[in-house]
Amino acid sequence: xxxxxxxxxxxxxxxxxxxxxxxxxxxxxxxxxxxxxxxxxxxxxxxxxxxxxxxxxxxxxxxxxxxxxxxxxxxxxxxxxxxxxxxxxxxxxxxxxxxxxxxxxxxxxxxxxxxxxxxxxxxxxxxxxxxxxxxxxxxxxxxxxxxxxxxxxxxxxxxxxxxxxxxxxxxxxxxxxxxxxxxxxxxxxxxxxxxxxxxxxxxxxxxxxxxxxxxxxxxxxxxxxxxxxxxxxxxxxxxxxxxxxxxxxxxxxxxxxxxxxxxxxxxxxxxxxxxxxxxxxxxxxxxxxxxxxxxxxxxxxxxxxxxxxxxxxxxxxxxxxxxxxxxxxxxxxxxxxxxxxxxxxxxxxxxxxxxxxxxxxxxxxxxxxxxxxxxxxxxxxxxxxxxxxxxxxxxxxxxxxxxxxxxxxxxxxxxxxxxxxxxxxxx
Numbered sequence: 001x002x003x004x005x006x007x008x009x010x011x012x013x014x015x016x017x018x019x020x021x022x023x024x025x026x027x028x029x030x031x032x033x034x035x036x037x038x039x040x041x042x043x044x045x046x047x048x049x050x051x052x053x054x055x056x057x058x059x060x061x062x063x064x065x066x067x068x069x070x071x072x073x074x075x076x077x078x079x080x081x082x083x084x085x086x087x088x089x090x091x092x093x094x095x096x097x098x099x100x101x102x103x104x105x106x107x108x109x110x111x112x113x114x115x116x117x118x119x120x121x122x123x124x125x126x127x128x129x130x131x132x133x134x135x136x137x138x139x140x141x142x143x144x145x146x147x148x149x150x151x152x153x154x155x156x157x158x159x160x161x162x163x164x165x166x167x168x169x170x171x172x173x174x175x176x177x178x179x180x181x182x183x184x185x186x187x188x189x190x191x192x193x194x195x196x197x198x199x200x201x202x203x204x205x206x207x208x209x210x211x212x213x214x215x216x217x218x219x220x221x222x223x224x225x226x227x228x229x230x231x232x233x234x235x236x237x238x239x240x241x242x243x244x245x246x247x248x249x250x251x252x253x254x255x256x257x258x259x260x261x262x263x264x265x266x267x268x269x270x271x272x273x274x275x276x277x278x279x280x281x282x283x284x285x286x287x288x289x290x291x292x293x294x295x296x297x298x299x300x301x302x303x304x305x306x307x308x309x310x311x312x313x314x315x316x317x318x319x320x321x322x323x324x325x326x327x328x329x330x331x332x333x334x335x336x337x338x339x340x341x342x343x344x345x346x347x348x349x350x351x352x353x354x355x356x357x358x359x360x361x362x363x364x365x366x367x368x369x370x371x372x373x374x375x376x377x378x379x380x381x382x383x384x385x386x387x388x389x390x391x392x393x394x395x396x397x398x399x400x401x402x403x404x405x406x407x408x409x410x411x412x413x414x415x416x417x418x419x420x421x422x423x424x425x426x427x
Contacts, residue, residue: 002036005139005424006065006132008124008149010117012041013058016051016310018251018342022169022208022229023143025413026420028057033421037062038137040128042069042120053312067127069120072112102182109181113190114172117146125155132160139427143167145175150198157201163427166202169229171212174335195219203427206420209363211338225423228367229342230411231349239321244281245396247355248323250316251343255289256331259357261382265389267299276393280304285311285319316343320350324396325389328368330358332379337362345411348373353392353403357385372406 007027011020027037043066058064112118132140140162142153150166157164172195173188183191199205199220206225207213213224247266270277282301285308296305311319320326326347330336340363347354348367354374356364365376377385395401409415 002031002034003139003425004036004038004135004137005141006038006040006128006137007141007143008040008128008152009143010042010045010120010146010149011047012039012064013054014050014052015045015047016049016054016313018229019145019169020051020054021313021342023167024054024057025230025232026417027062028059029414029417030421031059032414033418035421035424039064040124041066044068046071049310051312053314065127065131067120067123069117071119072116106182109183110187113187114151114194115146115148117148118151121148121151121155124152125159128152128156129159132156132162137162139163139165139424141165141167143169144172145170147172147195147198150202151194154198154201157203163203164201165204165206165424165427166198167206168212168216169208171215171335171338172198174215204423206423207338209338209340210366211363215338225419227416227419227423228340228411229345230413230416231345231408232413233349239318242281242322242324244324245276245279245393246281246283246323247325247327248283248285248319249327249329250320250347251286251341253284253286253288253292253329254331255291256333257329258289258292258295259329259379260295261377261379261385262327262329262355262357263296263299263301265382265386266304267301268386269389269393270300270304275397277304279393279396281306283319283323284308285316317346317350320346320352323350323352324401325392326350326352326354326374328354328356328358328364330356330362330364332359334359340364340367344368348405348408348411351403351405353401355385355388370406371408371411373403 007023009023013020013024030037041064108116140153140156142149144150153164153166156162173191196219199216200222202222204223205216206227207216208228210226213226216224266280266282270280282305287310288307296302328341328344328347330339337359344364344367348371354368356368356374356376357379358364360378368374368376375388392401
């Protein structure tokens, strides 16, 4: 008989973006490994992005429990809908913040701990106590962010003595935007206390990166498993490669995720090489901060740049496979070493050369190197970056631009789900 588990997730179709994909894909394959997933999700969530195509991956006859949620973002919209939506996506500009932005960040950081979904904790615990008891289910999974969902698991673990797996798609107090929330010392201490309590109480912790596991290992003796994000092994129609030398970034680009050396290198090559200027095209699918757009304009790349805005996941996959070069960019900071963008694995499966830019000793650098799927640079590697782009461009002109990936199968969604199922069966 399959083991039943309740998965508490804020993101579920029709939510768009990367937050929904991890557990949607796990749920897609869990039944293959004798796990029967039962979803518990909000009935009326305030998703910043929608993508109806994700609904196609929901297995037939899956049980999805829904309960209403109160979200303060709806009230904040009355002050500034645009600013509120940006903050809910984690797009926070450090410079030139308006009074409204500063106020919203202060309120978000100090009045809604751990986050603005905190009001879903109490009613969810009450509902799930009854459901878990009546249905004799002894295992629960929470996935964050939002990390308030882990507090649901914490309370259920203490009251029902069930098994609890806490899945961290991102870190908690070391996530990139945490120190921009204008936290008081008291609020920061509360975050730290809640994080430690979750890590010390969960029966099993899962992280998406090796660095996050290392960080958490200093805070708990509980078992920690790294299960990264991944890609789906699916049959895609033959994609016609772009005729242009397209360099594409798929996904959001935050204000601090701004590799100025890249924009400068492209501008220099356009000035130095007439053929390159004729061929190059920079593409962005997803939200791009105004700060980055201003920099791109300032160096003279506007005429060579296309902004698609948010696109469906299927459209994103098509863009990846048609592009000549794919970009994965992380903030140049110690705290971002463990951030592994979910798109990285789809990039690898697309078998297009990847240019990675980020901090020293980043997990993404390790993965790109081990899979032979591209090249990685620090923010100080301008000359090396320029040399590599020239090499890629020359290969493109000879119609020889390609990569030969190694060991990608370990990152397939099905292989990762098998690993997850093995962990669950041990609980």
